[in-house]
Amino acid sequence: MKIAVLLSGGVDSSVALYRLLEEGYTDITAYYLKIWLEDELSFMGTCPWEEDLEYARAVCEAKSIPLKILPLQQEYYDRVVSYTISELKKGRTPSPDIFCNQRVKFGAFYDKVNEQYDKVATGHYGVVEEIEGLTWLRRSPDPVKDQSYFLSHLSQQQIGKIIFPIGSFMKEEVRALAQKYDLPNKDRKDSQGICFLGKIKYSDFVKHYLGEQDGEIRELESGEVLGHHKGFWFHTIGQRQGLGLSNGPWYVTSKDLEKNIIYVSSSKNVLEQNRTVFTVCEPNWISRKPSGDKLTLKLRHGPRLHDCRIKWLDSDRLEVTLDEGDRGIAPGQFAVFYEDDYCLGGARIE
Structure with missing residues (x-):
């Protein structure tokens, strides 16, 4: 069986690769997906991609696994980033990681190499099962790490080619395996945040594309102006942090897009919302x-x-x-x- 492994340089995908080797698979090629932000917006923050690639190379070299770098910058922009910007303009709350999986990791990548491999393996936390001729996605037993939410837009055709070698493990078990395998990145911390941003702040990304526009923050019940914000696209319903208001906590309850007004309610009133x-x-x-x-x-x-x-x-x-x-x-x-x-x-x- 020919298997392509998507390697990010992190612990999870590296353990997934070594698990396949431990299970006896030998016809394996690793892929590092090069995404669009690393050149265009690296001025916003520390760029983690060189370090990611360095770790991915070290993990592969230790077991003589071929590693290919696949540039997907344009596909990322067209299929994920443009969607994110469009949704923010409409005052909505986008979910870019869902479309990162559907449109890039298991979309654009499939388009490039689909016929070359029988299966594609990643370090996601989720379980793939075959039941009565259909492929099903089951939640990971680790409720905190479970990534079924982000995998929810996969098609039957896409999920039918997927292997999740660590999908049924708890995170601490994966960390223990990283130590057992003596991975070059065994002590590396998990990445946080949205798939394509790396260490770049989400607010900086939004500002770069949508700019800033001063607007009022008003109390929902009274209409009183409590403060000001830099654009409704920076805020989402239910948000509590980053409002800069005193006498809180305050929660975003609604947005007036035409007037660029954010409405908030205090904790004592928020249950009614x-x-x-x-x-x-x-x-x-x-x-x-x-x-x-x-x-x-x-x-x-x-x-x-x-x-x-x-x-x-x-x-x-x-x-x-x-x-x-x-x-x-x-x-x-x-x-x-x-x-x-x-x-x-x-x-x-x-």
Whole structure:
């Protein structure tokens, strides 16, 4: 079996590679995906890509695994970054990591090398299972590291070629394997933040493309001006940090795009702003549609799951009712649905 391994230079993908070797696979080629930001916007912050590539090379050289560098800068911009900018302009909360997986790691990469390999392996936390002729995505047993939320827009064709060698491990087990294998990057910290930004601050990225525009921060209940902001595109519904307001905590509850006004509410009032009912559109189902109306869902990456009911409004839209409200339901972000441990797919919040 010929396997392509996507290697980032981090611990997870490196352990995934060594796991495959330990399991007896020999026809393996590693790929480092070169993305667009490393040259164009490196002036914003420390560029981590040279270090990433150095570690990836060291990991491969230790086991004589060939490493190929695949430039995908234009594909990244066209398929992920332009979407992110467009959503921010519309006042929505984008989920670039979802489309990074769907459109680049398992999209543009497949387009380039698909016919050359039987399987593609990565260091994602998730479990791929074959059941009755369909390929299913199951949550990782590590609830904190589980990445099924970010994998929710994969197609049946895409997921059918995937191997997640560490997907069923806890993070501490992966760290222990890194020590056991004596990986060159065994003590390296996990990367944080959005896939294509590296160490660049998200706010700097947004400022570069959308600029700044002074606007008011108003209390929702009274309309009183509490402070000022630099543009509604820097803020998302449910946000608490980075508002610069006293006598808080304050939470962003809504945005007036035409007037560039951010509305906030204090913690004592925010429970009243919790939403239990919302609509989603353009669902992607990995294996099949839900079999019933009672599901669980994630509104963001992380361990928290909500119990919910769904009602089809038409072929492309659903109404979702949560058993318990959430204050951070923002247009543009994704609701990802589960039956038991299986990720069915996701849809964009309207």
